[in-house]
Amino acid sequence: MFSKQTQSSTVSGRRNPVASFHGDGEKGGPQQSQIHDLGGVRQPTPVDFGAPPSFKTQHPFGDFKMTKDSLAPSRLAMVPFVSVDSMMKIVNTIGAARVISEIAEYVEADFLRWDQFDKTPRVASHSQEGVIELMPTSDGETYGFKYVNGHPANMARGFQTVTAFGVLARVDNGYPVLLSEMTILTALRTAATSAIAAKHLAPKDSRVMAMIGNGAQCEFQALAFQEVVGVETVRLYDVDPAATEKAVRNLQGSGLEVIACSSSQQAVDGAQIITTCTADKQCATILTDNMVGAGIHINAIGGDCPGKTELHRDILLRSQIFVEYPPQTRIEGEIQQLAKDHPVTELWQVIAGKSAGRASDNQITLFDSVGFATEDFSALRYVRDQLEGTGHYIELDMLADPDDPRDLFGMVSRAKG
Numbered sequence: 001m002f003s004k005q006t007q008s009s010t011v012s013g014r015r016n017p018v019a020s021f022h023g024d025g026e027k028g029g030p031q032q033s034q035i036h037d038l039g040g041v042r043q044p045t046p047v048d049f050g051a052p053p054s055f056k057t058q059h060p061f062g063d064f065k066m067t068k069d070s071l072a073p074s075r076l077a078m079v080p081f082v083s084v085d086s087m088m089k090i091v092n093t094i095g096a097a098r099v100i101s102e103i104a105e106y107v108e109a110d111f112l113r114w115d116q117f118d119k120t121p122r123v124a125s126h127s128q129e130g131v132i133e134l135m136p137t138s139d140g141e142t143y144g145f146k147y148v149n150g151h152p153a154n155m156a157r158g159f160q161t162v163t164a165f166g167v168l169a170r171v172d173n174g175y176p177v178l179l180s181e182m183t184i185l186t187a188l189r190t191a192a193t194s195a196i197a198a199k200h201l202a203p204k205d206s207r208v209m210a211m212i213g214n215g216a217q218c219e220f221q222a223l224a225f226q227e228v229v230g231v232e233t234v235r236l237y238d239v240d241p242a243a244t245e246k247a248v249r250n251l252q253g254s255g256l257e258v259i260a261c262s263s264s265q266q267a268v269d270g271a272q273i274i275t276t277c278t279a280d281k282q283c284a285t286i287l288t289d290n291m292v293g294a295g296i297h298i299n300a301i302g303g304d305c306p307g308k309t310e311l312h313r314d315i316l317l318r319s320q321i322f323v324e325y326p327p328q329t330r331i332e333g334e335i336q337q338l339a340k341d342h343p344v345t346e347l348w349q350v351i352a353g354k355s356a357g358r359a360s361d362n363q364i365t366l367f368d369s370v371g372f373a374t375e376d377f378s379a380l381r382y383v384r385d386q387l388e389g390t391g392h393y394i395e396l397d398m399l400a401d402p403d404d405p406r407d408l409f410g411m412v413s414r415a416k417g
């Protein structure tokens, strides 16, 4: 049932080891009694870093500072790592739709405390092929960042368009408390965020969604809208029919009515919500003005880089536009096509009841999504909270932790044996 494993080395001169606990079927981490059983090891002493954070940022099994003369990493050296395998197990244990709706709750909760977060546009390194980005934030107790790439040409070369991993760390001592894959988690959190936006902005009783672009994000989006918004029918279109076939296959048994369409125009017919999630490193026109009638909500997630957009500018001029963090979206989102001072509403303000959402049945609402660091922070926080219950993680020997904190060199030297 549980998949926890410990990856440790046999290096000397480090803090005393944690017990060897290859604990398939073992919930949580090493029992303290196991640690006590180690020869010559002092009883673990809790490290005092002051008041505990309000939610779990500490090591799931507590902090232990121990003595020297060991052959294996100490408790403090170990960082829980959620591999792709572990993430898949977490998702399949809990259920994909439930994970998305629970992440949506975390994302929403963090939007509600927007002022507490350090916010900065992500740091992007552009190349001809794509972009590599770092997305940091902190709420003062916990720091998080995601590494993510976006390479639209990757798919044709047999690679993912988007891959990612991320970290949570304690602000009070800087120690990482979680390292996680985030390729799957990004799809989950993007879908969760899209669904939150639609819950607040889409026409009431929206039941039909068009999905243009049926790649890696597609099914996650479909499930999110089913679970959080109540969508019953998805109308799929992709320039590559194989992508649509894949999505139809994957959504079988979801309870959604899934309709494969032969054009974007056909896909948007009768839809109250239009999701665009295509990947192309150019200003594309996935939707033209004539395709978008009154009273539609557009969830535009594929335009997320300078020079990479999906919507015709005229649609933007007819829409009430909602964004995550304006300084980032003005660089990366659909609104890069508009004047720098074009009015936009921040999504968190709608969620917090500080700004109006949809003003009328006829309005076109546009969520110009690019993905913001707090959403990744929320998703990592969610994963962190699932570790103890599911046991799906690996322990990585990630932090050098000499018995004397100043004797880093000595630790390396003694490791020679």
Ligand SMILES: NC(=O)c1ccc[n+]([C@@H]2O[C@H](COP(=O)([O-])OP(=O)(O)OC[C@H]3O[C@@H](n4cnc5c(N)ncnc54)[C@H](O)[C@@H]3O)[C@@H](O)[C@H]2O)c1
Pocket (backbone or CB within 6 Å): 150, 152, 155, 161, 162, 186, 187, 190, 212, 213, 214, 215, 216, 217, 218, 237, 238, 239, 240, 243, 277, 278, 279, 280, 284, 286, 300, 301, 302, 303, 304, 369, 370, 371, 372
């Ligand atoms: N806003 C966010 O938070 C966020 C998060 C993740 C990904 N994204 C973006 O979402 C987009 C989709 O990501 P993905 O991982 O699903 O990519 P993907 O490469 O797996 O899928 C993209 C799909 O779009 C299709 N496509 C390309 N041009 C099209 C067109 N003109 N009409 C219809 N279909 C077209 C491709 O055939 C492909 O199947 C990417 O641009 C990515 O950068 C945004």
